[in-house]
Amino acid sequence: MHHSFTPGPVHLFRLGAGTDIAEGLLDFATTNGIEAAWVSYLGAVRRAAFRYYDQEGLEYHDLVVDEHLEVLTGVGNISLLDGKPFLHSHAVFGDSTGKAFGGHIAVGCEVFSLEVRIEVLDGDAPQRAFDGTTGLSLWK
Ligand code: ZN
Numbered sequence: 001m002h003h004s005f006t007p008g009p010v011h012l013f014r015l016g017a018g019t020d021i022a023e024g025l026l027d028f029a030t031t032n033g034i035e036a037a038w039v040s041y042l043g044a045v046r047r048a049a050f051r052y053y054d055q056e057g058l059e060y061h062d063l064v065v066d067e068h069l070e071v072l073t074g075v076g077n078i079s080l081l082d083g084k085p086f087l088h089s090h091a092v093f094g095d096s097t098g099k100a101f102g103g104h105i106a107v108g109c110e111v112f113s114l115e116v117r118i119e120v121l122d123g124d125a126p127q128r129a130f131d132g133t134t135g136l137s138l139w140k
Contacts, residue, residue, distance in 0.1 A: 043114035
């Protein structure tokens with residue numbers, strides 16, 4: 001699978017306190033008609049919710065850290081699943097002792113403040129489809 005794009009507009013914005021990271025990023029993409037993009041962000045959350053994918057059992061394990069955390073780095077992309085914008089994002093969080101952990105972002109990350117960069121990619125958006133080997137919806 002290979003796609004080539006022309007760089008599109010780069011959006012900078014902030015998600016405010018109480019916003020959900022996954023929902024806030026996807027809302028922005030949907031509202032602005034973005035079908036292909038690369039996403040990065042940093043800031044802080046009041047609570048983190050993320051997932052770890054078990055490559056043997058082919059299922060996600062949900063993890064929640066109900067603490068005030070730094071979002072040390074977040075990365076993701078927007079592509080299409082069933083014709084609609086779909087967010088795939090991972091993030092690393094840091095706690096009050098400087099320890100880091102993270103995973104695949106789930107709904108449930110409550111923002112304290114988050115600075116976001118979305119780089120739109122102009123061209124045919126990658127489409128996701130179920131992949132039997134991994135059990136995931138991957139780029140075709
Ligand atoms: Zn993932």
